Each structure stands twice: as structure tokens, then as C-alpha cells.
Amino acid sequence: MMDKDNFERILDVQHSFGPSGKPLTNPGRVLVGEGRLMKLCRHRTKARVFFLFNDLLVYGSIILNGRWNKKQKIIPLEDIELEDLEDGLNMKNQWLIKTPRKSFFVSATSSEEKRAWMEHIEDCRTKWLQKAGRKPSNAFAITWIPDRASAICMRCFGKFNITHRRHHCRSCGFIVCNPCSKARAVLPHISSKPVRICKRCTLSLQDQGVEEQLRPRGDSDGTNCGSDVDDQRAPEYEPSSDEEERMEDRASSNWVVSQLHSTSTYVFLNPDHERPAMM
Known part of the structure; x- marks a missing residue:
């Protein structure tokens, strides 16, 4: 039986994404x-809202805060694996x-927030794998080199x-021409598609002997190859949008902030998840 307060919060998250x-x-x-969190998109970093559940990580673009x-x-x-990185x-x-x-790369507003995010994701993941008897993924998508990293085809x-x-x-993940x-x-x-x-x-x-997975493709097949954004096969980064960026202001993370707490206070719904000690 789902706790009523928890159910209402999840329903609020669900409704925030609309139909x-x-x-x-x-x-x-x-x-x-x-x-x-700030997420590295194709052209620049952009604010994204993240929701951590005991079995899922959900995120999306922010239209109207909260x-x-x-x-x-x-x-x-x-399907998640985290890798700690030094400051860039x-x-x-x-x-x-x-x-x-x-x-993809994400960043928090402070080292304490970063540590809290990573510890909670890892903790939820470990407990979920044990509870559900799931096996972790062992193949992960390569991270793309950002557009601004190269002015020439690599x-x-x-x-x-x-x-x-x-x-x-x-x-x-290299930047290449058509x-x-x-x-x-x-x-x-x-993807199950090429x-x-x-x-x-x-x-x-070809050296690995998997030629059957390969097929050439040119602009004559009727598909617009002018941009990766036009390729309907789940690009690794969302396309940049100046209009969206103007509506997305960076703010501190909060772990399910109630109306009685400030936005910098961590509030946990699951008693098994304790607030990490701050430095």
C-alpha cells in the first residue's frame, strides 16, 4: 500500500509533465x-529538474519552476552507473x-549537493537491485564530445x-561530418534500429566480423541528414533552445522540500535514507 503523502507527491510529479x-x-x-542540476546539452549547460525514486531516475526540461x-x-x-569527475x-x-x-554530464551547485545526489542514487540503486533481483547493465552509451570542442571533423x-x-x-562519440x-x-x-x-x-x-549490422546511408534515402537533431533515433543530447534557456534559471537542489522548510533543507520521505553528513 502506497503511503498517501508519498502517492500525492508522485502524482504531482506525474502531472507536472502534462499529458x-x-x-x-x-x-x-x-x-x-x-x-x-545543470546538464551538459549539445551546445551548452542547461538547468534540468531531476526526481529520484527508489527504482527510477526521472528528469526533464523546466517550463515553469515547480x-x-x-x-x-x-x-x-x-541501467545507471555513476562516475565521479574532477571540476572542469x-x-x-x-x-x-x-x-x-x-x-551525460551533470553538475550541482556545491560539493555537498553533488555528494548527496551521488550517494542517494547509489544507495537506491543498490537496494533496488537487491530487492528486485535485477542485474545491472554492463553496456553503456559513449559520452559525446561537445560541439564546441572541435571546429573541424575529427x-x-x-x-x-x-x-x-x-x-x-x-x-x-567523436564529432564528424556527414x-x-x-x-x-x-x-x-x-537502439534496435541502425x-x-x-x-x-x-x-x-568490419574487423570484428559484424558486417550484417552495417549498411550505407546517404542523403538520397529521403532522410534529412543535415543535423543530428533531425535523426529520430534518440540523440544523446537534447537540441539547444534559446527560448527554453531564458526560462530556466539555475537554483539549488532540494530533496523533496516541504512548505515548512527552506529550499536549502534536505527532507527525506524514506526513513532508510538518512541525510549525509555535511563537510
Whole structure:
């Protein structure tokens, strides 16, 4: 039987994604915490709202803070692996969230928040695997090199411009041009359909004797190859949107903040989850 307060909180999260969101209420599901993190998207970092459940990690774009979200993403905890990272030039308190279909960088507003997020995700994941008898994933999507990291194709070294566009190889994450990424291959942990891969990864798959997974693809097949965003095979990063960015202000994370607590106070719904000691 789901606790009434917990059920109402989960229902609020579900309704925040509108009719396009998937149902989140489920017997035995507990909303452990929520907060806002900066996520490295294709062109820049953007604020995203994250909800941690005892069996899922859910996140999405923020339209109206605390009321309306969109682009709901649901990740089972057995499909998550975390990797701690040192501070970067543009992202402090960052870490990597790896999943079979998508791996991405996120950052918190402080080292304490980062540690709380990581510890709670790991704790929920461990307990869920034990309780549900699930096996963790062992194949994860490569993290993409950000667009701004290279002005040239990382295979042919041709300079990108308005007609020579950037793309990403789904196998290695390198930034490549369209002529250098004509082939498509089925990468089972990413998609059941063929996805874009570069010339070098094509040769690697051929060396491994998996030619049946490969097929060439050009612009003549009727598909718009002018942008990775146009490829309907779950790009690793959401497309950038200036309009969305103006509506998404960075704020501190809060672990299910009640109306009686300040936004910097951690409040836990599950008594098994204790507040980590702060430095």
C-alpha cells in the first residue's frame, strides 16, 4: 500500500509533465528526492529538474519552476552507473551519469549537493537491485564530445560551416561530418534500429566480423541528414533552445522540500535514507 503523502507527491510529479508524460504511480514506488542540476546539452549547460525514486531516475526540461516540466526521461536504476569527475573549466561539482542509451554530464551547485545526489542514487540503486533481483547493465552509451570542442571533423579534419555540418558518431562519440559518417549500424545497447557511425568505427565493426549490422546511408534515402537533431533515433543530447534557456534559471537542489522548510533543507520521505553528513 502506497503511503498517501508519498502517492500525492508522485502524482504531482506525474502531472507536472502534462499529458505527454508517462504514469509514475506504482505500488511500492517511493519518491526519495528532487532537485535541479545543470546538464551538459549539445551546445551548452542547461538547468534540468531531476526526481529520484527508489527504482527510477526521472528528469526533464523546466517550463515553469515547480509546476510545469516537459521532455520527461525515465531511467531504471539498474541501467545507471555513476562516475565521479574532477571540476572542469566550465562545470564545477560535476559527475557522469551513464546509461545504455544515453550518457551525460551533470553538475550541482556545491560539493555537498553533488555528494548527496551521488550517494542517494547509489544507495537506491543498490537496494533496488537487491530487492528486485535485477542485474545491472554492463553496456553503456559513449559520452559525446561537445560541439564546441572541435571546429573541424575529427576524421577528415575538414572545417565545419553552414553546409559542412557537425554530427556525432554513436559508437565513439567523436564529432564528424556527414561524408565521414555515412554508414549506419545496429548498436543493441543504444537502439534496435541502425544509428550513425563514423568511418573508423565502420572499419572496426568490419574487423570484428559484424558486417550484417552495417549498411550505407546517404542523403538520397529521403532522410534529412543535415543535423543530428533531425535523426529520430534518440540523440544523446537534447537540441539547444534559446527560448527554453531564458526560462530556466539555475537554483539549488532540494530533496523533496516541504512548505515548512527552506529550499536549502534536505527532507527525506524514506526513513532508510538518512541525510549525509555535511563537510
